[in-house]
Amino acid sequence: ARKHGGKNGKQMFDTSMLDAARERHEIAQYIEAGLREDWFEAYLQPIVGMSDGRIVGFEALMRLNHPEKGILAPARIIGIAEETGTIGRIGERILEKAIGHLAVISRLEGTGETYLAVNFSPMQFETTLPHKLAALLLKNHIAPSRIVIEITEAVLMLDSPDVHAVLKQLGEFGCRIALDDFGTGYSSLSYLNRFPVDIVKVDQSFTRSLTADEVDVRRKSRMLIKGIRTISNQMGYDTVAEGIETLEDWELLKKLGIDYGQGYFFSKPMPIGEMLKMLESNSEAKATTA
Ligand code: C2E
Numbered sequence: 001a002r003k004h005g006g007k008n009g010k011q012m013f014d015t016s017m018l019d020a021a022r023e024r025h026e027i028a029q030y031i032e033a034g035l036r037e038d039w040f041e042a043y044l045q046p047i048v049g050m051s052d053g054r055i056v057g058f059e060a061l062m063r064l065n066h067p068e069k070g071i072l073a074p075a076r077i078i079g080i081a082e083e084t085g086t087i088g089r090i091g092e093r094i095l096e097k098a099i100g101h102l103a104v105i106s107r108l109e110g111t112g113e114t115y116l117a118v119n120f121s122p123m124q125f126e127t128t129l130p131h132k133l134a135a136l137l138l139k140n141h142i143a144p145s146r147i148v149i150e151i152t153e154a155v156l157m158l159d160s161p162d163v164h165a166v167l168k169q170l171g172e173f174g175c176r177i178a179l180d181d182f183g184t185g186y187s188s189l190s191y192l193n194r195f196p197v198d199i200v201k202v203d204q205s206f207t208r209s210l211t212a213d214e215v216d217v218r219r220k221s222r223m224l225i226k227g228i229r230t231i232s233n234q235m236g237y238d239t240v241a242e243g244i245e246t247l248e249d250w251e252l253l254k255k256l257g258i259d260y261g262q263g264y265f266f267s268k269p270m271p272i273g274e275m276l277k278m279l280e281s282n283s284e285a286k287a288t289t290a
């Protein structure tokens with residue numbers, strides 16, 4: 001949106017800015033209503049082993065399910081929630097729901113070891129987090145070792161004593177830390193030795209560029225992914241590739257030695273009801289072929 005200098009030094013705004021302001025206001029209202037009326041949902045997307053495609057965990061992805069407007073994705077919510085200070089309450093709601101979902105999933109056969117990965121933005125990283133998490137896990141009979149906290153370098157860039165303390169506490173508690181969207185943004189390499197990381201999630205832009213039109217881009221992307229994989233594994237971290245949309249993506253990333261994968265090829269993020277149906281039909285299929 002552009003801003004024009006108006007007469008007498010007054011600012012005049014063009015209509016696109018007005019529209020943007022109106023939309024922000026609307027979404028801020030949906031957020032408040034969503035917290036009040038319980039419209040927030042934690043969708044789940046499976047994370048699978050690269051070698052065999054077996055589900056090892058689920059990432060919780062926030063959705064605001066507005067009864068009239070439909071599903072709002074996090075990209076439209078998070079920025080505004082951070083500005084208005086509602087991100088903390090949303091995050092707690094998602095955490096609570098997602099842990100509840102993991103407890104339900106755990107009643108199915110063969111899912112007792114699966115983990116739950118939850119995204120945290122910088123503003124959610126407060127000192128009360130480990131305590132709140134511990135209470136939810138206790139209530140749902142979930143071991144802390146089944147929780148992965150996904151953070152981006154934006155959290156680490158804060159480099160505050162609080163962030164260090166919370167990360168340390170979560171680690172001691174038995175949770176794992178995943179560095180999300182790795183390889184994009186600012187210089188992320190130094191974060192690998194300065195913070196306690198367990199999992200490196202290779203950003204989906206790398207997966208995309210593996211099948212780019214230009215041969216040179218494809219070749220260099222393979223080198224980059226292999227390099228990230230080698231560094232991560234040698235430091236003792238597992239790797240997860242994001243954005244696997246095709247069988248070709250899967251095969252290429254498997255060949256490059258990536259440990260785990262996630263993407264539409266395996267499954268889109270789904271509400272808990274659909275996820276349970278999928279897991280149940282998977283295990284029935286296995287039972288009949290066994
Ligand atoms: P992310 O953590 O990197 O999550 C992966 C995103 O990629 C998700 O988008 C997911 O739906 C999408 N995705 C998964 N597989 C594929 C694929 O094969 N192809 C493509 N093109 N996309 C795929 P989503 O759900 O819209 O979330 C976007 C971002 O919003 C997340 O990126 C995360 O940074 C943030 N986010 C989501 N839920 C939460 C939350 O509860 N709290 C916070 N703080 N952030 C969240």
Ligand code: MG
Binds near residue numbers: 119
């Ligand atoms: Mg994530």
Ligand code: MG
Binds near residue numbers: 180242
């Ligand atoms: Mg990611």
Ligand code: MG
Binds near residue numbers: 181
């Ligand atoms: Mg991402």
